[in-house]
Amino acid sequence: YQRRVRGIPSMRTAILILSLIAFVALVTSQPSKPVWPTSFSASVSVRHNEAYERHGFFRWFYDATNGKDRFDGFREWHSEPTFVVRIYDHSIGREYNVYYHRDSVSCYTHRINSTIPKPNFDAVRYIGVALIDDEPTYHWIEEVEGRTVQYFETIKYREPKRIDITNRRETRSETWIFHAFDQCAQDPELFDLPVAIRLTCNSV
Numbered sequence: 187y188q189r190r191v192r193g194i195p196s197m198r199t200a201i202l203i204l205s206l207i208a209f210v211a212l213v214t215s216q217p218s219k220p221v222w223p224t225s226f227s228a229s230v231s232v233r234h235n236e237a238y239e240r241h242g243f244f245r246w247f248y249d250a251t252n253g254k255d256r257f258d259g260f261r262e263w264h265s266e267p268t269f270v271v272r273i274y275d276h277s278i279g280r281e282y283n284v285y286y287h288r289d290s291v292s293c294y295t296h297r298i299n300s301t302i303p304k305p306n307f308d309a310v311r312y313i314g315v316a317l318i319d320d321e322p323t324y325h326w327i328e329e330v331e332g333r334t335v336q337y338f339e340t341i342k343y344r345e346p347k348r349i350d351i352t353n354r355r356e357t358r359s360e361t362w363i364f365h366a367f368d369q370c371a372q373d374p375e376l377f378d379l380p381v382a383i384r385l386t387c388n389s390v
Contacts, residue, residue: 217324219307220339224250228346229366235359247372253277254377255302273377274298284383293379293387303349303362305337318347345369 225248232242244259253276260267263285271284276298285292305328313325316338323338336350349362379387 216312217341219310220305220324220326220337220344222304222307223248223345223369225372226367226369227372228364228368231363231365233361233363235357247376249372249374249377252374252377256377273379274302275377282379282387284379284387291383293383294390295387296390303335303351305335305349307337310335310337315341321347323347343369 227245227247230244230246232244242259242261244257247256247258248254255272255274255276257270257272259270261270262268263270266287269286271282271286273282273284274280275282279298280295281298281300282293282295285294307326307328309330310326310328313327316323316325318338322341324341324344326337326339328335328337332353332355334350334352334354336348337346338348339345340347345367346364348364350359351361352359
């Protein structure tokens with residue numbers, strides 16, 4: 187039995203106080219600008235402000251070395267929920283959409299005509315610290331020609347947590363929320379279509 191002297195904090199209390207001091211020092215200092223990762227896989231949900239845009243949830247794979255993205259998820263196709271694999275080959279500017287039905291597979295390819303959020307952060311301004319799902323994040327903002335992009339990254343790992351995009355001219359907005367993020371090299375075969383599907387893919 188060891189008697190504690192009145193007025194002297196316990197070791198646990200002292201560690202807690204030091205941790206709080208370190209955290210306050212961390213969040214009040216100016217962090218370096220974020221860097222978009224060169225390869226990752228992530229579980230992402232997307233919300234839109236327009237009624238005709240459906241909310242989405244998918245798995246996103248990215249490999250900057252090969253210049254490719256892949257999205258796996260469900261979407262409505264001919265009034266039925268359908269599992270869809272979308273592959274973007276930026277080296278040739280082509281997009282491939284593969285629809286997996288119960289007993290058939292359909293593939294369509296065309297020029298890439300959509301934008302995937304990949305900020306370069308050259309013009310971002312640091313706003314401060316924000317809580318996203320109770321997790322402290324660094325909050326950055328960029329405003330260019332009627333469009334505002336807000337980027338939130340985890341403080342601990344500097345990984346994407348949320349992206350808010352607002353186009354004031356078109357009164358459109360969308361939010362990308364990262365529920366799981368694995369920053370690691372991706373298997374190149376993830377971005378290759380099976381031979382049978384590639385040979386029967388329709389150009390539209």
